[in-house]
Amino acid sequence: MVPPSSSRAAAVSTATAPAPAPGERSAVGLVAVLGALTAVAPLATDMYVPGFPAMGDALGASSSAVQLTMTAFLAGLVVGQLLIGPLSDGLGRRRLLISGSAGFVLFSLVCAVAPNVGLLTGARFLQGVAGAAGMVLARAVLTDRFHGAELPRHFAVLSQVMGVAPIAAPVLGGVILSVSAWRAVFAVLAVLGGLLLFAVVRGVPESLPPERRQSGGFVNTFRAMGTLLGRRAFMGYVLVVAFVAAALFSYISGSSFVFENLHGVSSTTYSLIFATNAVGMLLAGAVFSRLAGRGVRLNTLLTAGVGVVLSGALGQVLVVLSLGESLVGTWVTLFVTAAGIGLVFPSGMSIGQAVGRMAPGAASALLGGLQFLFGALASPLVGLFGEDSSLPMALIMLVAAAGAGLALLGLARPWQGQGEPASV
Incomplete structure (x- = not known):
């Protein structure tokens, strides 16, 4: 998927629009x-x-x-x-x-x-x-x-x-x-x-010529990963992405049960709900791309994304505790959470890769590996804590979102501006 062009460019006819340069x-x-x-x-x-x-x-x-x-x-x-x-x-x-x-x-x-x-x-x-x-x-x-x-x-x-x-x-x-x-x-x-x-x-x-590769064999290659593990800011961004991935996997593993069993919707209706929430993620990703292209700080977008995820997860818990099993309330709060995830992933990965540019492969391994590890650990917890309420899914997502918030503030410290394009 290519980021959408500007409205002015869209107004130019395809017959007269210049072809992209070979490099583009x-x-x-x-x-x-x-x-x-x-x-x-x-x-x-x-x-x-x-x-x-x-x-x-x-x-x-x-x-x-x-x-x-x-x-x-x-x-x-x-x-x-x-x-x-x-x-x-x-x-x-x-x-x-x-x-x-x-x-x-x-x-x-x-x-x-x-x-x-x-x-x-x-x-x-x-x-x-x-x-x-x-x-x-x-x-x-x-x-x-x-x-x-x-x-x-x-x-x-x-x-x-x-x-x-x-x-x-x-x-x-x-x-x-x-x-x-x-x-x-x-x-x-x-x-x-x-x-x-x-x-x-x-x-x-x-994309990595020999002169830019890690020298010293496998030992030095994996030593670079150890160096990244010891960098507070880098691990902060990694944990933000990993905790948000845990919230996402909890939603994926538990939402069909919540909507189909507790709220009695058909599998077709559930697919529509799931697709609508996915659109929220895609729209948030498009917003991120547009704002980042206009110079908005990546750390600001990441902080906003974590705040939206936390608000959505907290809202879901409050809906269950105050209104009981509400179809509309659960749908809306999950949509908000999904939109926040759509902001966190591109901003967190962009900053994490920039901060870990000394060893991009190792940085990518930690960003992706811990993301799936946290997701795999969180997924079975939804069913483990009971199937007669949506509260377990809501609480697990809230705990994961809170973990992302703590990692952001305690380790990443976005106000320091690490990983911004101007600082790389």
Whole structure:
């Protein structure tokens, strides 16, 4: 998704508008490929969810064993990002990106033909490790390639992709399952991975030349990650993004139960509610892109985003405590929360990558790895604390939002202005 053009530019006819410069065209193509790489993991996470019952029957596995295949994939995403990101600072981005894309195709095919749930679980873990390459290296390539106001604008595109992909994934999976068996989902993922492999080979040049790479082998490469872990401000921004991701994953895992079971809406109506909230995220991302392009401080936008997330989560708790289970109240407060998330992700990732520019791959690994780790830890908590009220989901989201606020004020300290384009 390319950020919208200005109203004045839109008024110029396509016949007379100047064509973009070759460098601009190549940048658009590069960001498009990186955005697609970012979408792979969310698609692979959720596309096969509608086929869980059929998978259990075909493989003779329990529902918990089938659900473990998703946990294995998320674990692979975390491990893969934490390994591949730092390695890319020493080896370069392109060869790891090509290897990861090829591995994703291979392990998707293994998933498609797995004869039992044990092999499927192992293949899903390795599929997650391979798929992590696209996510972690997309952010690193952007940091290598773009600077100044361009960087947050392109990070907004990746964030919007991350907002759309989880919504589209179950829908695509449902369409595939309506005409074929669950194994076809992994075959489609293999095809998508093959197309992305081709796009990477053709459209993603090496962005980290040898003279800019970490020297001293793997030890020094991972030592750079240790250095980042010890930087207060950097870890503050990482934890802001991670806690907000925990709120998002709690919403994703609990909202269908809240709306369909407690409020009695149909699956179609729930899809509409979920899509509406996703639009809120996309609109917030577009607002971020526009304001960042006009010189508004990234730290200001991040602080505003955390405040909106916290307000939405607190409002949800207050609605439940004062009004009980209110469909409209829950929908509105979740929309507000989703809009805040749409501000936090692009601003937090932009600042985090800028502050960690000394080792962009390691910085990307920590930003992405902890994001999925916190999300994976938060997701099962919603069901663990009861299914007769929406209060558990609301409280978990509020705690996560409060954690983001504490990390912002106590560690990131946005008033110090770190990571702003002018300071990089």
